[in-house]
Amino acid sequence: MKVLVVDDDEKIVKVLVTYLIKEGYITETAMDGKSAVETARQWRPDIILLDVMLPELDGLGVCKEIRRDSDVPIIMLTARDTETDRVIGLEIGADDYVTKPFSPRELIARIRAILRRTKPEGRRDKEENVLRVGEIALHLHNHTLRVQGNQIELTPTEYKLLELFLTHPNQVLSRLQLIENVQGYAFEGYERTVDSHIKNLRKKIGDSYGEPRYIKTVYGVGYKLAGDQYA
Structure with missing residues (x-):
């Protein structure tokens, strides 16, 4: 399974990619919103980990763009933990919402759960x-x-x-x-x-x-x- 990691924090990207590869996933990364949209359309990941606060185009904007032509599962990553933020993210098409700081193991578990529900395996x-x-x-x-x-x-x-x-x-x-x-x-x-x-x-x-x-x-x-x- 292919996972697109979108975050402008290099440390977070490195940690996530390390855990994902260890768990057997194929990874690609993007550091800003516009690159995320382009990579998602060209690379066609099975799931996207998407930070809300991004340069060029924020995560909500990225989610809206991707939802125009794709139903790929999206997990939003954010440092903000208000009910309004979560509701907005879910309403525009996100499948889950994880607040920073988070446990990589918990995130992996959420990825697996979403893929079991939304993707045919194989x-x-x-x-x-x-x-x-x-x-x-x-x-x-x-x-x-x-x-x-x-x-x-x-x-x-x-x-x-x-x-x-x-x-x-x-x-x-x-x-x-x-x-x-x-x-x-x-x-x-x-x-x-x-x-x-x-x-x-x-x-x-x-x-x-x-x-x-x-x-x-x-x-x-x-x-x-x-x-x-x-x-």
Whole structure:
């Protein structure tokens, strides 16, 4: 998922970008209102963190401009905490309102909550009921995989793993999480079995072990579906 961070305070931007990248998000930044509008329209983020007090064009103005042609979720960031400010922000189209100083962890939680409500996780062709990334197309109606148009056979476990990755793009998933979601339970003694399934799945989708294009290893944690495939 792509997050646009808009704030004229370099320290705040640096902290937010650091936390977001750590959580597996792709980030872009803007330091003034006009740049924010332009970046939002060209880069097409999945969510925007938008400071109210900005040079060139304030955050409320940015929100109004973006709402002319986009329903991208927007979280307003501000040092002002009056009911009137919050109401105005929400009325012009903001999805949430966070007062500075704030906890980066709480902000990440709010981002996740909003994305769960407003964004389909993964890129889904609603008419065909297909999850896609790059040259991969997972057909949900008949549980088949096509890579570059060629049908690839998957085991039930491989299918469930790939579906889980495609519906949680760029999210780091631990081995225990993968087992629990695929098998319905999680035991530490079995978490390494995921590595074997991932190895086989990579071969089938044409992923290189040394430089995987899709399923990337997050050392010491687990795996994630490469976010740059959604850029």
